[in-house]
Amino acid sequence: MIKRDIPDIIVSRLPVYLRALRHMQTQNLQTTSSQELGKQVGISAAQIRKDLSQFGEFGKQGTGYNIAFLVSKLREILQVEKVWDVALVGMGDMGHALARYPGFTDRGFRITMFFDNDQSKIGTKVGEFKVQDTRGLVGAIHAAGIKLAMVCVPAEAAQEVTNQLVEAGVRSILNYAPISLSVPEGVRVQYLDPSVGLQRMTYYLDQNK
Amino acid sequence: MIKRDIPDIIVSRLPVYLRALRHMQTQNLQTTSSQELGKQVGISAAQIRKDLSQFGEFGKQGTGYNIAFLVSKLREILQVEKVWDVALVGMGDMGHALARYPGFTDRGFRITMFFDNDQSKIGTKVGEFKVQDTRGLVGAIHAAGIKLAMVCVPAEAAQEVTNQLVEAGVRSILNYAPISLSVPEGVRVQYLDPSVGLQRMTYYLDQNK
DNA sequence: TAGATTGTTAATCGATTAACAATC
DNA sequence: TAGATTGTTAATCGATTAACAATC
Numbered sequence: 349m350i351k352r353d354i355p356d357i358i359v360s361r362l363p364v365y366l367r368a369l370r371h372m373q374t375q376n377l378q379t380t381s382s383q384e385l386g387k388q389v390g391i392s393a394a395q396i397r398k399d400l401s402q403f404g405e406f407g408k409q410g411t412g413y414n415i416a417f418l419v420s421k422l423r424e425i426l427q428v429e430k431v432w433d434v435a436l437v438g439m440g441d442m443g444h445a446l447a448r449y450p451g452f453t454d455r456g457f458r459i460t461m462f463f464d465n466d467q468s469k470i471g472t473k474v475g476e477f478k479v480q481d482t483r484g485l486v487g488a489i490h491a492a493g494i495k496l497a498m499v500c501v502p503a504e505a506a507q508e509v510t511n512q513l514v515e516a517g518v519r520s521i522l523n524y525a526p527i528s529l530s531v532p533e534g535v536r537v538q539y540l541d542p543s544v545g546l547q548r549m550t551y552y553l554d555q556n557k
Numbered sequence: 558m559i560k561r562d563i564p565d566i567i568v569s570r571l572p573v574y575l576r577a578l579r580h581m582q583t584q585n586l587q588t589t590s591s592q593e594l595g596k597q598v599g600i601s602a603a604q605i606r607k608d609l610s611q612f613g614e615f616g617k618q619g620t621g622y623n624i625a626f627l628v629s630k631l632r633e634i635l636q637v638e639k640v641w642d643v644a645l646v647g648m649g650d651m652g653h654a655l656a657r658y659p660g661f662t663d664r665g666f667r668i669t670m671f672f673d674n675d676q677s678k679i680g681t682k683v684g685e686f687k688v689q690d691t692r693g694l695v696g697a698i699h700a701a702g703i704k705l706a707m708v709c710v711p712a713e714a715a716q717e718v719t720n721q722l723v724e725a726g727v728r729s730i731l732n733y734a735p736i737s738l739s740v741p742e743g744v745r746v747q748y749l750d751p752s753v754g755l756q757r758m759t760y761y762l763d764q765n766k
Numbered sequence: 767t768a769g770a771t772t773g774t775t776a777a778t779c780g781a782t783t784a785a786c787a788a789t790c
Numbered sequence: 791t792a793g794a795t796t797g798t799t800a801a802t803c804g805a806t807t808a809a810c811a812a813t814c
Contacts, residue, residue, distance in 0.1 A: 354760075357781075363756035364748075368737055371712075381795065389737045393795095394783055401797055409796040410790040427759045434755065445654035451712075451735045451752040456759070495762050496755060503580075503660075520758035522751065526660045528577055528598045536761060538754050539573075542731065543660040545747050546643065546705060547572035549729035550636045550665070551563075552745060553704050566805075590771065602771090603807055610773055618772040619814040 358399045359426075364389050365396065366422040369415050381412035428456035435461040435494045435518070437509050438501035439469050439479055442524050446498055447474050457496075461488060465505075482509070489516035496520050503527040510537075567608050568635075573598050574605065575631040578624050590621035637665035644670040644703045644727070646718050647710035648678050648688055651733050655707055656683050666705075670697060674714075691718070698725035705729050712736040719746075 368388045372380055382393040382400075400406055400418075403425050407413040423429050434452075436443055436459050447459060462474050465482040472479050480488060489497070497518045501509050506525035513521060514535055523529055526541040577597045581589055591602040591609075609615055609627075612634050616622045632638050643661075645652055645668050656668060671683050674691040681688050689697060698706070706727045710718050715734035722730060723744055732738055735750045 355781080359760045360757045362760070363753040364737065366756070367735060367750075367753065371736060383795085388739075390739075392783070394785095395781090397795090397797060398782080405797065407796050408790055409788065410794045412795060425760065426756050427762065428756055432755070432759055432762075441654040441657045445650035446751060448650045449751060451750070452755070455752045455756065457752065457755050496758065498751075519762055520755075522754050522758075526576060527580060528573065530597075530599075536758055538757065540749055540751070540754060541576075541660070542655060542658060542707075542749070543664045543666065544572040544576065545731050545749060546641070546661070546666050546729075547575070547635050547637055547664065548569045548747065549705065549731075549745055550641060551568045551571070551634065553636065553641075553728055564805080592771085601807070603809095604805090606771090606773060607806080614773065616772050617814055618812065619770045621771060 354402055358402060361391065361399055362422055362426055364391075365399075366419065366426065369419045369422070372415050373419065377415055379412050379414055380418075382407070384412075423456075430456065432457050432496055433460045433492065433494050434458065435463065435485075435489050435492075435497040435513070437463045437482065437485065437497060437499050437513070438505075438525075439464040439466075439472075439474070440500060440502075443498075443500035444474075446500065446524075459498075461492065461494065482512075485509075485512050486516040489513065489518060494518065496522075498522040498524065499529075500524045563611055567611060570600065570604075570608055571631055571635055573600075574608075575628065575635065578628050578631070581624050582628065586624055588621050588623055589627075591616070593621075632665075639665065641666050641705055642669045642701065642703050643667065644672065644694075644698050644701075644706040644722070646672045646691065646694065646706060646708050646722070647714075647734075648673040648675070648681075648683070649709060649711075652707075652709035653683075655709065655733075668707075670701065670703065691721075694718075694721050695725045698722065698727060703727065705731075707731040707733065708738075709733045 368385060382396040386393040386396050406418050406421050434457050436446060439462060462477055462479045463482045463485050464470060464479050469479050470481045495518055497513045499506055499509055499521055503525045506527050507529060510529045510531060514531055520536045522538050522540055524540050526543055529537050531537055577594060591605040595602040595605050615627050615630055643666050645655060648671060671686055671688045672691045672694050673679060673688050678688050679690045704727055706722045708715055708718055708730055712734045715736050716738060719738045723740055729745045731747050731749055733749050735752055738746050740746055
């Protein structure tokens with residue numbers, strides 16, 4: 349499949365649409381419109397139509413979008429029809445929380461490798477998987493062909509772990525460590541540091557209550 | 558203080574600059590340039606200068622920026638000089654991980670209220686604080702004047718909890734639940750659903766390894 | 767002084783919105 | 791048919807980058 353060059357910002361909205369559509373499905377809705385979906389996710393109807401039109405014609409004039417059909421199309425576009433294996437590095441509190449996060453499995457993700465450098469954690473079980481020594485990370489991830497990873501190590505260790513992940517062939521990283529990572533061209537990083545999240549909001553708060 | 562209308566996207570980059578500058582401080586660096594900082598965070602030098610110039614003139618031609626000075630200015634702009642109290646709703650795995658997240662305290666945040674609706678969790682201790690019954694949320698948060706909250710409850714409960722937070726006077730919400738929240742004008746939500754994070758990346762991955 | 771780097775302006779680039787013909 | 795809503799074009803809006811005078 350030749351992939352046209354779709355702006356990042358559009359791609360990043362698709363999972364939000366998908367999430368809302370699946371929510372509608374749980375309410376037994378059959379169809380929706382760009383207006384209704386837009387209201388749900390806080391995005392203009394025109395933008396939703398424009399975004400979707402990048403990938404095809406999924407709606408019908410007069411009636412809108414068939415939800416099940418649009419869900420399947422979005423899943424196809426985002427490639428979440430298949431199950432992606434994910435590696436997780438750093439079994440601290442955040443690592444454990446992600447390991448047990450219930451939302452991955454029915455969205456096409458499965459964490460199949462866990463790493464830590466703490467001897468007391470190595471070998472312990474997470475579900476059916478054992479925590480492995482970070483020293484074996486490059487070999488293990490490369491051998492398994494894993495392309496997605498989550499980094500939950502302390503800031504000091506995050507760049508080194510990232511280098512190893514890249515070396516192992518990982519192409520996309522979710523970073524929970526409070527540090528900017530440097531990665532080669534073609535590797536994507538998403539930052540989820542919760543304190544940055546909070547700092548983005550205090551700007552808007554009034555100083556005195 | 559009268560606050561000029563600074564675009565959201567600029568404000569959202571400031572914590573990233575701040576984080577990188579503090580990292581430089583730990584390496585005993587005294588000054589930096591827009592170019593050096595830009596390389597560190599992956600943003601163009603021109604953009605950094607433009608962003609900072611919205612708030613004042615913090616640099617010197619020829620020599621760049623004094624790191625300590627810029628840090629203090631950014632902390633002032635983002636209002637993280639003071640300590641902000643934060644409420645946390647939902648003491649599942651993610652809630653616990655955030656409760657123990659080490660990066661908040663030295664960035665101006667302190668989680669001082671914990672809520673859950675599970676009777677077996679209510680009354681248990683998190684550090685020096687007790688987990689409270691969600692039923693008392695509105696009153697407790699309002700009384701304490703808390704403006705920031707993190708939502709870590711299941712998707713089904715997230716909108717209801719959000720409504721209560723808004724009623725209690727919360728102005729900014731970090732949402733870890735996999736659902737779009739509807740909030741009144743003036744309340745800000747940031748979405749940190751980890752599965753959306755992953756779905757944003759699979760689009761770019763090759764289907765066959 | 768010579769070199770470096772800022773803050774800012776103007777030019778470019780890209781994203782969002784408004785509007786509407788097409789059509790279900 | 792009448793009403794609704796799409797997909798798309800053109801217009802608007804906003805953000806990024808390039809360039810450079812000012813100056814440390």
